[in-house]
Amino acid sequence: MPKVLIFGSGLAGLSAGIHLLEARKDIAVTIYEMGHYPGGKAKSYRNEKGFNIDHGFHAFFAFYANFRNLLKRAGVKEKGLFVSSRNISYFYEEDSGRVHQVSSPFVNTGDVDGVSFGYPVKESLKIADFGARNYFDIYVYPKIEKWDDICYTAWAIERGFDKNLVEKRWFRFSRDAYFNWPNEVSAYITLKSIRNLRNPKFFYINGNYGENLINPLVNFFKKMGGELIFRKKLVRIEHDGEQITAAIIADPDPSPHDCGKKQWDGNIPVLTGTDVRISDFDYIILTLPIDNFKELVSGDETLEKMYPDVKNLRTVVTMSYQMWTKERVLPEEYWGGINGLNEPMGTVIDYKNIVEVYKNNYEYGSVLEWVGQETGFEDKSDDEIKEIIINGFLKIPGAKDPRKAGIIYDLLKRSRGSHQRFILTEPGINKFRPHVSTPMKNLFLAGDWIRNHVDLPTMEGAVKAGMEASEKILKHFSK
Amino acid sequence: MRIEDKSRRQFFLNLFIGSAGLFFMSGRRTDQSTIKLKTGHSVNCNNCSARFCRYYHTGNKECKPYSIP
Numbered sequence: 001m002p003k004v005l006i007f008g009s010g011l012a013g014l015s016a017g018i019h020l021l022e023a024r025k026d027i028a029v030t031i032y033e034m035g036h037y038p039g040g041k042a043k044s045y046r047n048e049k050g051f052n053i054d055h056g057f058h059a060f061f062a063f064y065a066n067f068r069n070l071l072k073r074a075g076v077k078e079k080g081l082f083v084s085s086r087n088i089s090y091f092y093e094e095d096s097g098r099v100h101q102v103s104s105p106f107v108n109t110g111d112v113d114g115v116s117f118g119y120p121v122k123e124s125l126k127i128a129d130f131g132a133r134n135y136f137d138i139y140v141y142p143k144i145e146k147w148d149d150i151c152y153t154a155w156a157i158e159r160g161f162d163k164n165l166v167e168k169r170w171f172r173f174s175r176d177a178y179f180n181w182p183n184e185v186s187a188y189i190t191l192k193s194i195r196n197l198r199n200p201k202f203f204y205i206n207g208n209y210g211e212n213l214i215n216p217l218v219n220f221f222k223k224m225g226g227e228l229i230f231r232k233k234l235v236r237i238e239h240d241g242e243q244i245t246a247a248i249i250a251d252p253d254p255s256p257h258d259c260g261k262k263q264w265d266g267n268i269p270v271l272t273g274t275d276v277r278i279s280d281f282d283y284i285i286l287t288l289p290i291d292n293f294k295e296l297v298s299g300d301e302t303l304e305k306m307y308p309d310v311k312n313l314r315t316v317v318t319m320s321y322q323m324w325t326k327e328r329v330l331p332e333e334y335w336g337g338i339n340g341l342n343e344p345m346g347t348v349i350d351y352k353n354i355v356e357v358y359k360n361n362y363e364y365g366s367v368l369e370w371v372g373q374e375t376g377f378e379d380k381s382d383d384e385i386k387e388i389i390i391n392g393f394l395k396i397p398g399a400k401d402p403r404k405a406g407i408i409y410d411l412l413k414r415s416r417g418s419h420q421r422f423i424l425t426e427p428g429i430n431k432f433r434p435h436v437s438t439p440m441k442n443l444f445l446a447g448d449w450i451r452n453h454v455d456l457p458t459m460e461g462a463v464k465a466g467m468e469a470s471e472k473i474l475k476h477f478s479k
Numbered sequence: 480m481r482i483e484d485k486s487r488r489q490f491f492l493n494l495f496i497g498s499a500g501l502f503f504m505s506g507r508r509t510d511q512s513t514i515k516l517k518t519g520h521s522v523n524c525n526n527c528s529a530r531f532c533r534y535y536h537t538g539n540k541e542c543k544p545y546s547i548p
Contacts, residue, residue, distance in 0.1 A: 149533040184527045312531070428531025 007234045008287030009033035010040020012446040014217045015466030021224035029226045034233040039214035052208045056320040057371040062201035064460040074220035082203040090338040114397025144191045149428040151184030176346035179373040186427045207357045243442045246279040265416040285469045287446045291418035309432040315421035317374040326406030327365035331398040342392040345372030423449040436468045444469040
């Protein structure tokens with residue numbers, strides 16, 4: 001029976017494995033996962049105190065068609081699980097101290113003093129004028145990839161956008177969403193995002209991602225005969241120049257990071273003497289994060305020649321700060337994430353207002369999550385960062401001091417580990433991103449940072465890359 | 480009710496004129512890479528660490544600072 005090995009049980013790996021087994025019953029598929037939980041950057045888990053810990057806040061966009069379809073096939077029902085955002089977002093603006101609610105006039109945040117519906121008319125007209133004049137370039141022009149080596153800010157200013165608006169709203173939000181703030185995002189990535197967001201709907205998940213999205217995918221994969229093996233790290237691959245001949249795996253050493261409970265920077269070490277050489281396979285799909293992939297490539301002359309430019313890809317340390325309080329600290333009228341906050345965490349959301357699991361839990365007044373990136377704050381301690389976050393939070397109209405409301409539990413996470421870092425979508429890096437196919441005939445790549453038809457570092461991009469890798473293998477089988 | 484031929488012709492003519500207007504309004508150019516910027520480029524260039532941006536490669540780092548008067 002043909003055998004496929006997949007390294008990584010994030011969305012790319014799970015998507016690839018499921019796709020293979022759905023298409024062919026006569027393939028053996030094994031996923032090796034380095035960690036303790038499946039899901040990669042989309043995982044979440046319950047810690048020893050029973051609190052749900054996320055890798056970071058995720059908006060689940062309606063344009064994630066492949067991901068939604070995958071979940072449907074795995075038996076996940078959207079009704080009750082997907083909570084509509086009503087397309088609402090809030091943008092805090094430092095200069096006025098006001099929050100602007102965007103979309104849905106039927107939600108009553110306007111009753112909160114300091115919250116306006118929509119934007120000042122003059123600014124809205126400028127944005128509409130820019131959109132109309134550049135409609136073709138923004139939505140239709142097919143060769144937007146040539147704008148990868150310019151940031152969206154410069155791209156827009158070239159086309160007449162008002163410079164005084166470039167640090168606000170969509171500009172600010174898109175740079176926060178890709179964890180680039182205060183740096184710039186490639187115009188290609190931003191335009192791709194804008195085009196996908198012609199369907200602006202997005203959802204929140206009514207609970208823990210791990211239990212509600214990842215576990216059903218794992219169960220579906222296993223039900224079709226797939227094998228998922230935890231706590232095995234890919235250390236190196238052997239090849240004869242044309243194809244991979246062996247994969248060497250070893251047991252990760254969990255003691256430095258206490259099984260994921262402690263902060264760990266860099267690569268997870270392996271225990272000596274636990275190397276196992278696997279040569280009984282036909283194909284390999286690597287869904288490694290960038291820094292792990294770079295580690296695999298470096299030190300191997302052939303792989304370095306195949307991927308000389310991957311060293312130019314940089315990654316960013318994302319951060320999340322989760323807090324459960326006794327009393328409510330944001331008015332319940334806020335329905336959604338509030339963006340545009342001061343660094344390092346540009347966005348906060350109170351899930352208490354939105355998600356049923358928390359709405360009905362009277363233990364908690366608020367269930368807050370902030371997301372951002374560590375850029376510029378690497379030397380600050382956790383307590384210093386928490387203070388900066390809370391001081392910024394207090395500027396939101398209607399916000400109360402969580403320290404006075406009673407913090408039941410809080411956790412600041414810096415995703416510094418090589419396996420956790422996120423691709424930095426800076427201008428000009430698209431040409432360095434590898435493709436799904438490789439020069440080795442039995443080796444394929446997948447992941448949110450690998451080139452694919454979605455091409456955005458998102459959950460949908462990861463799922464699509466996994467599908468494309470599995471389709472390449474299926475084509476080989478049918479020859 | 481059947482639309483008369485004259486009204487149908489007028490409808491399609493209006494549609495064509497409107498589409499052409501939208502097309503020309505879009506400010507589309509045939510070769511975007513040769514556009515010269517009017518007054519400096521990204522206001523954030525001084526703070527941006529991008530190394531493969533086309534302006535970095537041309538050595539054009541004459542960015543204006545953000546606080547434009």
